């Protein structure tokens with residue numbers, strides 16, 4: 001992974017990248033429009049469906065241990081080999097050992113944010129093994145040495161002309177910008193890779209404990225190739241993906257695709273219930289599922305942050321986020337960007353590593369409104385911000401998660417005291433204009449103010465403005 005830049009610096013870089021911003025803006029507006037249209041045209045009770053999904057997911061989370069054991073028992077009966085990993089490293093090791101055991105040195109991957117989370121490509125690369133992306137967006141990124149910019153549409157910041165250039169340079173393809181022709185180039189390249197494939201990897205959208213099966217949705221068909229063409233299929237599944245019944249999982253799928261891309265249903269629904277049986281003409285000979293935790297148990301035991309485990313990775317919160325819209329996913333410098341990234345990244349990767357992104361939020365609350373499983377994202381971001389400066393009642397669990405800035409904490413504690421008492425708030429506001437000159441003159445050297453004013457104009461607090469407020473309130477504090 002490339003070295004991280006200070007977040008103020010990366011935001012500046014992204015705001016100056018006009019091409020990326022234009023591409024992103026167009027794409028986000030299309031996704032927003034598609035979602036709104038499909039909900040209006042096809043759903044009579046979208047809110048009812050959201051409530052149903054929230055309840056089903058909470059029920060699964062509250063009985064997670066039982067659900068996981070039930071899944072293991074039923075999946076094993078179906079001939080699926082279930083592995084358990086508590087950390088990202090352990091999950092990578094399991095895949096590596098399987099490859100060594102079977103003498104395999106190449107793996108083809110369907111789109112999987114879980115594999116990005118555990119850093120699988122990087123891990124295998126260090127062991128001299130190639131992991132090849134087969135999702136079109138992921139392939140473009142891999143060829144160009146980039147990470148995903150979005151959890152659903154990973155290369156959405158690149159337009160078709162840029163993709164044509166990448167294919168020309170990396171695949172020696174003729175320069176094209178026509179979408180059909182670009183697809184044909186990618187298809188041809190990947191068909192060659194699929195030839196003789198021994199091991200394929202996929203993510204999991206929902207594991208179904210009663211059935212011992214798992215559901216994988218996708219639009220390109222590459223996921224189906226990765227799960228059916230090779231001898232061995234390995235599926236990576238975060239523990240929170242387990243639902244109890246087929247009906248519960250179907251409720252989730254009904255919400256997922258409209259929220260993600262504005263489609264009514266996904267193009268491919270793959271329900272995988274085991275390896276090839278006697279008499280089957282195709283399908284893998286072995287199916288492995290890796291159930292990995294990576295701090296999810298810590299989140300589950302937290303009274304607030306457990307809510308983020310309901311996430312079905314639809315990406316709607318980032319599609320509607322006015323900050324993500326402007327800076328794109330790379331500015332977050334973590335694999336999960338946008339509002340959901342601001343909640344789960346500090347929980348999964350540590351506050352010290354990713355806590356800075358908590359300031360990429362205006363607390364407008366659009367994300368919470370569009371989230372199909374009703375995760376109160378803005379509220380959770382606010383709570384994490386308090387934890388970040390050593391305040392708030394419940395810091396995230398796990399190690400190395402709380403970063404305390406004593407100066408910031410004490411300044412904001414005093415501000416809180418002043419601002420939560422009506423009389424003191426009005427009194428200090430009436431006097432604030434006296435400090436205008438001082439703050440404006442020394443803003444470049446005052447702690448906290450210095451950092452803040454580097455990127456924003458400090459407002460002038462006008463006496464007249466305050467008098468207007470007094471007039472409305474009918475009182476005077478002078």
Ligand code: SF4
Pocket residue numbers: 259310311312313314315316317318340367370371372373374375377
């Ligand atoms: S938090 Fe909600 S809106 Fe955002 S990706 Fe997850 S399910 Fe979708």
